[in-house]
Amino acid sequence: MLLHVLHETVYDYAPAVRTAQHMAHLRPADHATQRLLAHRLTVEPEPAQQVEAQDVYGNTRAFFSLDAAHDRLRVVAESTVSTSAPAVPASRVPWEEVRERMRYQRGARYDPAAEFSFSSPYVPRDEAFVSYAQPVFTPGRPLQEAAVALMARIHADFTYETTATDVNTPALEALALRKGVCQDLAHVMLGCLRSLGLPARYVSGYLLTEPPPGQPRLVGSDASHAWVSVYLPADKAGQGQWLDLDPTNDRPAGEDYVTLAVGRDFSDVSPMRGVIHGGASHTLRVAVTVTPMESPSPSPAP
Structure with missing residues (x-):
């Protein structure tokens, strides 16, 4: 595209x-x-x-x-x-195994993705995130499957409301409100994943939006967008993959998404x-x- x-x-x-x-x-x-x-x-x-x-x-x-x-x-x-369109990975690695791989162990192979499993300025690691994520992160569930389920849960539970938050709203506050914009929903999902010890990145960019049938595309009517990229290690020795998930729209990122930058959260x-x-x-x-x-x-x- x-x-x-x-x-x-x-x-x-x-x-x-x-x-x-x-x-x-x-x-x-x-x-x-x-x-x-x-x-x-x-x-x-x-x-x-x-x-x-x-x-x-x-x-x-x-x-x-x-x-x-x-x-x-x-x-x-x-x-x-x-x-x-990105190739959709098919990882079956349980989320607990990924968590253990990301923990520091003397002599173990270091995975650079591990740096995205820690707290960041807008997204702390907190038990409130763990509690919210636990219903979908059941024992032995593959990380990819659990992350998609978490995306769907946030989409269903949160109300998209532009006046509920601002650019400085912390992720824990957005979690308590169950309201916000794409930045907030991405921050909440990041908080859940990282609080479970799993690496995930904040992605800023754009999403192509289509006007209603018969209506012209309005110049300047779109906005910046944000979503989450969760790390899926390889099943065996090899290169892991990042899977981009959009909790605002409950879908993986596709060819209608444009990536600007990745970081720990909005502040980066x-x-x-x-x-x-x-x-x-x-x-x-x-x-x-x-x-x-x-x-x-x-x-x-x-």
């Missing part, structure tokens, strides 16, 4: 910001089932410095700074990606964050449009 993504972020400040430094995770990933064909990041006003680099998780992030006063900041990321991969000098108050507007395309882009992304 060929997809065009337009992500616009606008800040209006009062009074004007005097200087600013920002970090953005807005460049889609390039991996086996997603090829980045074109990408452009436009910042207005023009920054004094703008560079790209990889973070510790392999995501490409952009840093830019502004050293002149400005009462508006506009950041537009435009990308074209080619996606394909927020689309934009920064430090400003001035601008005591501000308003924020974010508009995302994901559009299917009919012909491929002729050249890879710079």
